[in-house]
Amino acid sequence: MPPPRLVVGAVLVDRLDRPARVLAARRTRPPELAGRWELPGGQVEAGETPEDALHRELAEELGVTVRLGAELVSGHGPTWPLTPGLVLRAWWCELVEGVPVAGEAHDAVCWSTAADVADLAWLEPDRPLVERVVAALAAGAPVDGGTTREGAGTLDA
Numbered sequence: 018m019p020p021p022r023l024v025v026g027a028v029l030v031d032r033l034d035r036p037a038r039v040l041a042a043r044r045t046r047p048p049e050l051a052g053r054w055e056l057p058g059g060q061v062e063a064g065e066t067p068e069d070a071l072h073r074e075l076a077e078e079l080g081v082t083v084r085l086g087a088e089l090v091s092g093h094g095p096t097w098p099l100t101p102g103l104v105l106r107a108w109w110c111e112l113v114e115g116v117p118v119a120g121e122a123h124d125a126v127c128w129s130t131a132a133d134v135a136d137l138a139w140l141e142p143d144r145p146l147v148e149r150v151v152a153a154l155a156a157g158a159p160v161d162g163g164t165t166r167e168g169a170g171t172l173d174a
């Protein structure tokens with residue numbers, strides 16, 4: 018069986034040192050996933066590191082540049098299962114440049130707090146991850162600790 022394909026997702030928060038709000042994005046496609054909320058991101062392409070893929074997806078989808086913080090790891094390691102053929106890795110991050118705007122992949126973005134993020138209609142596989150995000154936002158503990166990448170530029174939405 019081929020290894021699962023890797024999807025990367027951004028847990029984009031207002032600030033890495035004291036996160037209080039996280040950004041969710043509402044998918045436009047495919048029809049069976051349209052209308053559900055997700056972490057912005059997408060599939061890692063051949064020859065890309067996961068981190069590079071995340072920067073690329075955020076520039077393409079939301080027109081923003083970010084600073085990566087810590088990786089959000091599950092109780093079983095870095096990957097979160099999505100479907101039998103797909104796993105997710107996710108990083109906390111904060112904005113360096115740009116204001117997130119929905120592009121083609123999404124028809125809405127919203128900033129939510131620990132009190133309301135779980136009320137969104139998330140893609141089902143994201144639920145365990147969202148629980149962890151809620152707990153971290155409620156605690157407000159720092160989620161920094163990653164690498165910085167500047168100069169990726171911004172896109173028009």
Ligand SMILES: Nc1nc2c([nH]c(=O)n2[C@H]2C[C@H](O)[C@@H](COP(=O)(O)OP(=O)(O)OP(=O)(O)O)O2)c(=O)[nH]1
Pocket residue numbers: 024025026050054055056057058059060061099103105122140142143
């Ligand atoms: N980006 C993202 N995808 C997720 C999440 N949860 C989840 O089950 N998925 C699934 C939905 C998709 O089947 C797959 C990601 O594929 P995608 O369509 O977003 O990837 P992509 O941007 O590279 O694809 P494309 O534009 O080339 O069509 O992972 C999530 O939180 N974020």
